[in-house]
Amino acid sequence: MKVLVPVKRVIDYNVKVRVKADGSGVDLANVKMSMNPFDEIAVEEAIRLKEAGKATEVVAVSIGVKQNQETLRTALAMGADRAILVVAADDVHTDIEPLAVAKILAAIVKEEEPGLVLAGKQAIDNDMNATGQMLSALLGWSQGTFASEVDIDGDNAKVTREVDGGLQTITVKMPTIITVDLRLNEPRYASLPNIMKAKRKPLDEKTPGDYGVDVTPRLTVVKTEEPAARAAGIKVGSVDELVAKLKEAGAV
Amino acid sequence: MHFGLSEEQEMIVSTVRSFVEKEIYPHEAEVERTGIVPHELGLRIKQKCIDLGFYACNFPEEVGGAGLSHMDFTLVERELGRGSMALTHFFGRPQNILMACEGEQREKYLLPAVRGDRMDALAMTEPDAGSDVRGMKCQAVRSGGDWVVNGSKHFISGAEHADFFIVFIATGVDETPKGPKKRITCFLVDRGHPGFEVRDGYNSVSHKGYKNCILTFDDCRLPDAQVLGQVDGGFEVMNEWLYATRLTVAAFCVGRARRCFDYAVEYAAERKQFGQAIAKFQGVSFQVADMITEIDAADWLTLAGAWRLDQGLPANREIASAKLHASEMLARVTDTTLQIFGGMGLMDDFPIERFWRDARVERIWDGTSEIQRHIISRELFRPLGA
Numbered sequence: 001m002k003v004l005v006p007v008k009r010v011i012d013y014n015v016k017v018r019v020k021a022d023g024s025g026v027d028l029a030n031v032k033m034s035m036n037p038f039d040e041i042a043v044e045e046a047i048r049l050k051e052a053g054k055a056t057e058v059v060a061v062s063i064g065v066k067q068n069q070e071t072l073r074t075a076l077a078m079g080a081d082r083a084i085l086v087v088a089a090d091d092v093h094t095d096i097e098p099l100a101v102a103k104i105l106a107a108i109v110k111e112e113e114p115g116l117v118l119a120g121k122q123a124i125d126n127d128m129n130a131t132g133q134m135l136s137a138l139l140g141w142s143q144g145t146f147a148s149e150v151d152i153d154g155d156n157a158k159v160t161r162e163v164d165g166g167l168q169t170i171t172v173k174m175p176t177i178i179t180v181d182l183r184l185n186e187p188r189y190a191s192l193p194n195i196m197k198a199k200r201k202p203l204d205e206k207t208p209g210d211y212g213v214d215v216t217p218r219l220t221v222v223k224t225e226e227p228a229a230r231a232a233g234i235k236v237g238s239v240d241e242l243v244a245k246l247k248e249a250g251a252v
Numbered sequence: 253m254h255f256g257l258s259e260e261q262e263m264i265v266s267t268v269r270s271f272v273e274k275e276i277y278p279h280e281a282e283v284e285r286t287g288i289v290p291h292e293l294g295l296r297i298k299q300k301c302i303d304l305g306f307y308a309c310n311f312p313e314e315v316g317g318a319g320l321s322h323m324d325f326t327l328v329e330r331e332l333g334r335g336s337m338a339l340t341h342f343f344g345r346p347q348n349i350l351m352a353c354e355g356e357q358r359e360k361y362l363l364p365a366v367r368g369d370r371m372d373a374l375a376m377t378e379p380d381a382g383s384d385v386r387g388m389k390c391q392a393v394r395s396g397g398d399w400v401v402n403g404s405k406h407f408i409s410g411a412e413h414a415d416f417f418i419v420f421i422a423t424g425v426d427e428t429p430k431g432p433k434k435r436i437t438c439f440l441v442d443r444g445h446p447g448f449e450v451r452d453g454y455n456s457v458s459h460k461g462y463k464n465c466i467l468t469f470d471d472c473r474l475p476d477a478q479v480l481g482q483v484d485g486g487f488e489v490m491n492e493w494l495y496a497t498r499l500t501v502a503a504f505c506v507g508r509a510r511r512c513f514d515y516a517v518e519y520a521a522e523r524k525q526f527g528q529a530i531a532k533f534q535g536v537s538f539q540v541a542d543m544i545t546e547i548d549a550a551d552w553l554t555l556a557g558a559w560r561l562d563q564g565l566p567a568n569r570e571i572a573s574a575k576l577h578a579s580e581m582l583a584r585v586t587d588t589t590l591q592i593f594g595g596m597g598l599m600d601d602f603p604i605e606r607f608w609r610d611a612r613v614e615r616i617w618d619g620t621s622e623i624q625r626h627i628i629s630r631e632l633f634r635p636l637g638a
Contacts, residue, residue, distance in 0.1 A: 069259075070262065073259050073263065074263060074266075077267075189271055189304055190263055191304045191305045192305035192306050192309055192320075193305045193318070195264055196260060196318075199259060199260060
């Protein structure tokens, strides 16, 4: 079974984001970029499936700017076998919307015929949480979202999902799309031999045109602003005062 | 001219940095408080490093290393410089002087060191022989076909974890027009060898947990098989292998300075006095500007030294400049950061006081700043006969 893993290049989770002066988005020029952490978990899971003998090949895909090549090399250094880069924008500030991404992925799935798509549940930059679900609809495949445990068994996959009330376990038919949550696994470090090998692994470069997909944005960003700064706290002298203040604020 | 890193180098940097952040940082406070690296923790770090293929990455592939270039290895050292030296010691980088091993020495010392089965330590310094290496008193005399060693070494880093030692010992004296000159030989000595003892050393303010030890030799008998390189050829192996290790000190200083600098910038932006962030005061912001300028300069000087080594160009002077400038830069950066933090910088709630203490030794070991200036100026004036 081949596993396809879409990976997104996003602003590094350690970077303090800054809104651009004109409010059109977040400043990404000269900012450290990394693989979306949820996608890293998806890559890890795919590699583990391969190590367990359940997958034969792991193909990483990234859609965005030319620099996404670095993100793909990271996936290759972790252990993915080959990569596909779809260059869909020149400017690092251009975000390809989930529907366009899902359409491109759908076309790649038809070409590559994987038995499983493992994706991050969402990207940490815009938190859309949509691509996996849209891909499922476009392909007519089953889906298991927010996976914290995945067990592939022949024609079925048992997926444990992190839902509001706790854990829900579902069985989905293969081929399927699984979007992964934070607690599924702990991604490995790229080993030095694999880092050195990554460069020699195949990386195909494509364009949205190759898949007949129009990536023109359908959404308009009206405004981007920083979250309101937290108001200063106050010190209270006693438990009674604390309770009184909480009552006053309607918190208890 | 190309100032960027390759994709592999970017990945090496990001992997080592993540390793240091996740596997080293969480244990730093405990090591600092106790002055000890728990045995189990050291082994765990070592095993993770072996699993990642980074152990002994400074060694060539034909002996089981990763065969990194000087540039790649310098980047590794730079990232490791961010973390506690007591802990990153287990991210093993055996002394590359072990490449001088021959015959059975390879099986007994070189290969186990590269695999991580045996750890090494290098011993040169003595109470009366610091910068003046040839002033060493520890000596070996011929007796019944062996060498009998008497004397002691001190300030020996990594000794508490070492299974064997690379020791420089005087093996005779030559009379020269400038006066007597000692002949030096390099020996391999196993821990537990009769007549050889490893004792606790002093308590240093720099690099808590990265202990220094005292080695004593009391009629310690060593066969010829323990000689690394040639008899009386200690200076040759030293010159061939050890001058490049000074570059690792420079790389350490750059990595450590960048970590310290991040604290300085963040604190200056957050800390408010007189109703505004202290970064708004030029007295602070200009210091920050000077710091990053100095760090970048030291970084490029260090990487340029590594590049020269990779090109096979003479690099002795350049490496001395990098070591000199990076270690003195680190002293200024840690001191300035502490000043920006004010009183809080002296408290062990922040790692600043530790960075400041740690920085002090960098200007002393692996050749003091004065020795580096001597090397640099000697290279300039020797051709002129001055």
